Amino acid sequence: MYLCGIAPSPFTCDEFNMTLPIMENPLPRKLLLVDDDVTYCTVLAQALTRRGFAVSVANDVNEAIQVIAQNLPTHAVIDLKMPGPSGLTLVAHLKERKPDARIVVLTGYSSIATAVEAVKLGATYYLAKPSDADEIVAAFDHQPGIVEAAITTKPMSVDRLEWEHLQKVLADCGGNVSAAARTLNMHRRTLQRKLQKHPVPERDD
Template structure:
């Protein structure tokens, strides 16, 4: 009998979860699906999975909280963090907390499986010479301050010297490309 590794998929987008879980099952994974951190922790309380794919931005606790909790359950779990709101600050924090890899959405099942299997960094990755635009620099700075404030929007707004609603509006937009 062949062992199917267990993969925890956590994303608040239920349609995305259905599509991705079907694709991952076809690739040999036994799936556990949750739509928030609390639900995910309840699913894995007795037996941590070998793999996890976690959305970063969900209602309630962020995916970073779950990355930390899963690593406390099992040091060997391989975690890929997915996000539609990629930033340098959250990528660094995800890796520090124990994520194996960090991918920007949309990511397909093949990219995710490849990221789960990666054992080391890639020295041939193109560093690029394009500088960030002022809008992207602002986005990165906001993300850094938000991480430093443990995700507290009111505290981050005070730190940034802007109104809380203005910060919420900026966070609700997709990040600039470059």
């Protein structure tokens, strides 16, 4: 006779000790940002961090190689034109170390031949500078419908490059001129004056 009419369970305690599946965290997206423009690196690194990347920064190829040796990235954003070895060298080095790395190559001036060479070496996508964080993330994912930045066969003017860079920094600072000036280490009035100047449109001669 059983108390309260409840029969003892036919299962032993051990039979209830079932092993639950272990939920693994997704692999962290480690990103290496390589550009000799320190200000651009700072702003872009902050924007990419907000988008879920663990960002390491290097300002030349040799420094980037050291970072790769210590903390192999899953993603990379590499400027082609820097003092010393070309960014193309770094693309090849990273793909050798990590064949599945996603690499976006950036440059302020370029040629179609250089773009083709970067892709041959393993670059995932090719964007003209200045490119923002959303464009870079989309390039990593290679989403359909994303329009590739135009690749010109001649360099953009220095004034145009500077003006576009200032606009990008201002946008990342939410349109706050004072914050943008601090980020650029520039006097507020100087920044305002530069922003008011529109670069002369590039001519196709």
